[in-house]
Amino acid sequence: MISVKKINAVFRFPWVPDSFGHAPYFWLLSLGIFGLKYFYQSPSTIELVVGTITLLVFFPCYFYSFWAPQRQQLLCALIIYIAGIAWAPFNFGSATFCIFASSMIGHKLSTRTSYLCLFSLTVVTSLLSLIFHFNAAFWIPATIFSVTAGVSVIVGEKFKRTQESLLRKQEEVEHLAALTERERIARDMHDVLGHSLSVITLKAELARKLFDRDGDACKKELMDIEQAARTALSEVRAALTGYRSIGLAHELQSTQQALATAQVTMTQEIANCVLAPLTENVIALALREATTNIIRHAHASECDIRLTADEDHIVFSIKDNGIGRKDFSIHNKGNGLTGMSERVATLGGKLIIEAEQGMTLKLKLPNKTSTTGKTDDTTYYC
Known part of the structure; x- marks a missing residue:
């Protein structure tokens, strides 16, 4: 029923x-x-x-x-x-x-x-x-x-x-855009925290060694650690909101201080040229990642930084005389180098990595602001 x-x-x-x-x-x-x-x-x-x-x-x-x-x-x-x-x-x-x-x-x-x-x-x-x-x-x-x-x-x-x-298709595009944004945030977090934490670790080790010998120097290092931590915190906040824009001049100054702390002599030759904001940001992030790698892995005593430009291309290179890259693997790039090559490819440029006597990272970018095409983003010479 x-x-x-x-x-x-x-x-x-x-x-x-x-x-x-x-x-x-x-x-x-x-x-x-x-x-x-x-x-x-x-x-x-x-x-x-x-x-x-x-x-x-x-x-x-x-x-x-x-x-x-x-x-x-x-x-x-x-x-x-x-x-x-x-x-x-x-x-x-x-x-x-x-x-x-x-x-x-x-x-x-x-x-x-x-x-x-x-x-x-x-x-x-x-x-x-x-x-x-x-x-x-x-x-x-x-x-x-x-x-x-x-x-x-x-x-x-x-x-x-x-x-x-x-x-x-629109949902798929939104999904891919979300993935791209997450990848961007992951790259930025790696660059920001990797560099800052490396500097903090290095200065903390130096402060520990100076604790019993030189109280004033130890205090100065602790103050530098505090400042580096505050800077890292502000950069993380800026990166999460998507408004971070790193200037090359500021990054060169930070790199010089970090390398000096690691007892690495830095020389630089920067051409007097006008960089597009996006190009400058990519170069500054590459410099930060390269500096982090030199401090962590290279065991270098010298670092040479050069920026040249002509009508067609901008070439930025970071070279060290370290001995810690003999085991460098072409097929095993870390997150930092991967993020760097992705940024360079977004601008239509090329990342060249030379691992012979020390390590050389060379960014070859188009000298224009409207380039969006991708090329083969990484070349290796070993």
């Missing part, structure tokens, strides 16, 4: 998908055409019974077609179409069933299949009307309006699928 709850659940269930809105309910008003004949002619008992059965079959097929798979949807359309043809000799208003069938075939089928089915229904309707001499009030709307309704649904569904495809 069917419970009241199940009956209520059927009536509460959405009969058409939300994407169709309320339009399918308004389309049902066209069923009034089927009853138009009986405004001036009383129906017989057989017509009342058969008409009621037809509507009882029509409504489930109609609403189910919005949810059914392709084959079941075609079956529903075929049942409604047969009902329209069967009623044609007795009620010209049954043309509305043919129109409903034509519109139902375009919901889930491919565009080509939908047009083929619509063409087939139209041909069959025309042939049957010719053979059985159906009333013109039936076959004219059953052919012309069916084609109009069918084409409208097919075009609408194609537009809907295009919109859904664009939405999916």
